[in-house]
Amino acid sequence: LAKTTQPISMDSYEGQEVNITCSHNNIATNDYITWYQQFPSQGPRFIIQGYKTKVTNEVASLFIPADRKSSTLSLPRVSLSDTAVYYCLVDPGSGNTGKLIFGQGTTLQVKP
Amino acid sequence: DVKVTQSSRYLVKRTGEKVFLECVQDMDHENMFWYRQDPGLGLRLIYFSYDVKMKEKGDIPEGYSVSREKKERFSLILESASTNQTSMYLCASSKLGGDPSYNEQFFGPGTRLTVL
Numbered sequence: 439l440a441k442t443t444q445p446i447s448m449d450s451y452e453g454q455e456v457n458i459t460c461s462h463n464n465i466a467t468n469d470y471i472t473w474y475q476q477f478p479s480q481g482p483r484f485i486i487q488g489y490k491t492k493v494t495n496e497v498a499s500l501f502i503p504a505d506r507k508s509s510t511l512s513l514p515r516v517s518l519s520d521t522a523v524y525y526c527l528v529d530p531g532s533g534n535t536g537k538l539i540f541g542q543g544t545t546l547q548v549k550p
Numbered sequence: 551d552v553k554v555t556q557s558s559r560y561l562v563k564r565t566g567e568k569v570f571l572e573c574v575q576d577m578d579h580e581n582m583f584w585y586r587q588d589p590g591l592g593l594r595l596i597y598f599s600y601d602v603k604m605k606e607k608g609d610i611p612e613g614y615s616v617s618r619e620k621k622e623r624f625s626l627i628l629e630s631a632s633t634n635q636t637s638m639y640l641c642a643s644s645k646l647g648g649d650p651s652y653n654e655q656f657f658g659p660g661t662r663l664t665v666l
Contacts, residue, residue, distance in 0.1 A: 481554075481658055537598060542592040
């Protein structure tokens, strides 16, 4: 499973756009990029997944350049409730046993 | 609403005790997982199971065992609890399939275990 690298922590203010970049230099052709969000005292929850270019849902956008060696999670106009840990994962998809590797994640602190 | 439940939110045990952590999912998922989460180390996989009575070691299986007698239930067992097993334990489940969207893991709320 490809390893990912992301910043340990980030600070932001309410109303700002936050971009968290993840590098995954050894990503394989069939791998997908997946992001999870974990609030304090809760388990992580899936927020977005993509293969290439751009994916957008009601929570976030995910930008993946052509070489797919990195990806950027974008949170528009964050609020205090977006304070959480964000995990970037590489998902092998087809043929995978379901095993995923969660690293340390990025702790996002949103300030008023 | 899909659900993964864990038997306890908080648990305090003594060194040497046998500890059972139970996890139940109601989504008919084939895969189930046990993680532990510690500050600065993220989530680390202890064991996972892709079918009843099947199990595979994760990254840190030492000191733990698991049991899966029914599809919906996955138990983590600490045969003889030690203080270094004080941690947050998270259970998760997912479907088994080739499509990456099937690999979404649904987590329970976690059990904070303290071993004295």
